[in-house]
Amino acid sequence: MDSETEQRIKDVVLGILREANMEETTEYKVRTAAAEKLGLDLSLPDRKLFVRQVVEDFLVSKKEEGEQEQNHQHQQQQQQEDEEQVEEEEEEEEDEKGKKQKREYDDEGDLIICRLSNKRRVTIQDFKGRTLVSIREYYEKDGKQMPSSKGISLTAEQWESFSKAVPKIEDAIRKLEED
Template sequence: MEAKVQERIEKTVLRILEESDMEEMTEHKIRKQAATELDLDLSQPPYKAFVKQVVQSFLEQQQDQEEEEGEQRGDGRKEYDDGGDLIICRLSEKRRVTIQDFRGKTLVSIREYYKKDGKELPTSKAVLARIVKAAMVKDILAMVIVGLLSCGNLWKLQLKEMK
């Protein structure tokens, strides 16, 4: 693949990524739109691999920027469990609300834990809610708080400050 063609593909793909809704866009859609704009067949393996590389690089940059912005906004005191899941709040000594990735899906988990050999391990007792969009986190947490209020258990809730 020629350097000029690579440069044209990269510029087009990056422009499409910057203008797109990342919740709706897929690599296939990006490749198809770029192919239409460039009048090239980007479904061939070398082009397909190059587009994938550009998309992954863009996503990694976006993630790094979001992490940097999060560190600048917050004081960096987020708490994580032994499995690397973000702890949103502790409902009791044995129960907590976490955000976790499981098989490529982001979940809000309300789960009981037990201690074994100094580690906190999850039990099978859990309530899981799949997060399709980031905005759903607030809605799910609001439902958890309303549920706790209705049960009279809010006094046990020790919310972590989310920034």
């Protein structure tokens, strides 16, 4: 990150902190507001650390000015930041796990849970007011992926029964492979 960008981020963050209600403000809120004002992604690790440092420096300078009230707010801010940091780390872990599986929808608006192969997908769809888990083949028509009749759609109850039976199915497959 170049020094000009750092200075712009620092100026915006400090401006937000000066106007903010320190009882309610968290590092996450400051970073989000600054990202919107700057049009930059401040959730990148180096930028996130830089914003955190600016916030901490701001809080330390307020403390050094002798504001006892700020001291109390700093403790609350730290506690909120710690809570936010734990939440953010959990979100980041979920994001890292789900990066390959960001919410993706097919041409009919059905949520794609996973792609079993180039032509097979598992989707969640709403059909006549019922939620169905659909495992089926797709074919290409006019540049769009269309569902074929080859597959199965299970209601939530059927899916639950099936998913409970998966360990037994896996055991049976292992036994067949051993023979």
